[in-house]
Amino acid sequence: MRRYLIAIIGLAAVAGAAFWLLTEPSLLPPPDVPEKAPDLANGEYMFFAGGCASCHAAPGAKGEAKLRLTGGLEMKTHFGTFNVPNISPDREAGIGGWTNADFVAAMTRGVSPDGRHYYPAFPYTSYQRMTAADLIDLKGFIDSLPPVATAVADHDLRFPFSIRRGLGLWKLVYLDGMEFTPDPALNAEQNRGAYLATGPGHCIECHSPRDPFGGLDRGRAFAGGPAAEGDGWVPNLTPDPTGLADWSAREIASSLKDGFLPDFDSFGGAMVAVQENTARLTDADRAAIAAFLKSLRPIANAPAPKPAASDGG
Amino acid sequence: MTFRAAILGFAALSAAATMAVASDDPIKTRKAMMKSVGDSMKVVVPMVKGEVDYDAMKAEQAIRVIQDVATNVVNYFPAGSETGGETEAAPKIWEDMAGFKASAASLEADAGAAATAAAGGLDAFRAAFGKMAGNCKACHEDYRIKKN
Structure with missing residues (x-):
């Protein structure tokens, strides 16, 4: 009996270690980030093509207010409620101070500068397809917008979705890290x-x-x-x-x-x-x-x- | 002029008749009313886009139907009609009836202005129509949920 118990504990420890290793955010290959000055006009174009403001502006914002990326929209899904974060260039509440590499890692790997997984309510499964140039331009444009100091609460999710680390497993299945490649069958x-x-x-x-x-x-x-x-x-x-x-x-x-x-x-x-x-x-x-x-x-x-x-x- | 008045009167009458016939079923009634807005748009949009010749009378007549719907449609969302009948009405209508009515009032006002502008020629009408048309998606953004 005691031997079984030890075996079970041992297996659990191995499973736990495997989970920990497989879900380590830094294991995702770092993206290639070329040195380049942002093209703000293209960044603005990508900002609207990407629909950033639809989720990251204050709920109901219209016109110029859509350029204040204060966050706060509640996305109520069957996993729980996602509270959309502030991505204005505020250094405390937003993404001010991020490097290009931080931004590209967030957009293409779904990893934060402090090494946590983002939930895919943030559609990095699509943004990973963007070219590095478009991403750097987009970051340049977001940096030119007004900083907003509004803090947004963390997500409120059901177990087991509340375990952020588990996203590492999810990414092994659903995130391929591939930039867009043209389909030769299409014009x-x-x-x-x-x-x-x-x-x-x-x-x-x-x-x-x-x-x-x-x-x-x-x-x-x-x-x-x-x-x-x-x-x-x-x-x-x-x-x-x-x-x-x-x-x-x-x-x-x-x-x-x-x-x-x-x-x-x-x-x-x-x-x-x-x-x-x-x-x-x-x-x-x-x-x-x-x-x-x-x-x-x-x-x-x-x-x-x-x-x-x-x-x- | 008499002819024009007669046409407009007829349009209003037939809209009213639609409502009277179906008023025991609010979901069917409001769906029919929204359909009549679509029918009016079918008349007006090709004119605004320059695909057919502009006809001030037809334009005004079509817009008056929309105005009429905007005035009356809010009466067909009584408590108890939140679900059923393939309704696409969002729960938010009943959570925020005041906001919903304000949306309808905005359409009513802008449709009234567009109907009045119709006699002023295509350019005047086009501007007023554009303002009115913005109400469609503004209201559908919050108060409709597509189910198919």
Whole structure:
């Protein structure tokens, strides 16, 4: 009996040690960060392409207030509540004082300067695709914004998701650390769209199904699925009849510009903030996103039919 | 002028009739009302985009339907109609009815201004229409949840 107990304790210790080693944030290969002065105009463009303000500005902020990256938005998911952090260039409350290497490590490895894992509610699984040049430009632009000293509470998550270290295992499965590489089967316009939609624009994050561990189902990317927050449905963007088969590339690009769908309905929910960002892209980039979406393999995915309403009212 | 008044009167009447017929089912009624907004947009947007010739009367008529919906639609979200009937109404409507009504009032005012601007020619109309159209997504951002 005693021998079994020792064996169990021994196994637990080995498992614990393995967990500790496998989840060590510094084990992720450091990103390549070239020396370069930031191009602030491109940084601003990436800021809007990336939708940073949609989550990191104060909830409900409009216009200039969107450039105050005070954080504080509560994302209520079934893992718990994520409190979006302050990423203004404030040295205490925000990310002021970060080096380019710190910023690139956060965006592509999901690791903080003090060596902790970030939760993937921060979509580094997409931002890892960004070029180092775009990332450095983006950091330069964020550094030019007003510092805000607002402190934001830590996330409030359910066990076991509350164990930050566990994200090391999650990353072994879901984070490949690969920068975007053009698909030789696509033309230059479609590849630009692919970069925007799977990299900075992170369209893929909301518009793809996820598995029970919160990982993207990349085999069914862009096929839509249940919203991470609330009980809504995020539309299927593939050219399937359950997706955007009926939309022309022009209609897709147009909706990203003015917020109206081909049937004259309007965007709603989180897509309103997204469209305020895509409205700032060039016509060529909106067309590129549309061309990329049209190049996707059609995947059938629609919400399961609801049980009949009890009283129709 | 009489003809124009008759058309506008007819449009208002038919909108009112829609509401009267379906008023025992608030979800169906409000969905029909939102559909009529979409139908109006189908008339107006091609004019604003220059895809069809501008017709001041048709534009005003379409916008008056939207204005009418903005005035009345808030009455079709009674307690007990939060779910069912494939509603896409967000719970926030009932948590913040005052904010929801303020959104509708903003649309009502901007639609009124656009309807009035219609007679002033396409450029005047386009500006007022743009302001009105911003209400769609502003309200849908907070108060609608897409379910399909």
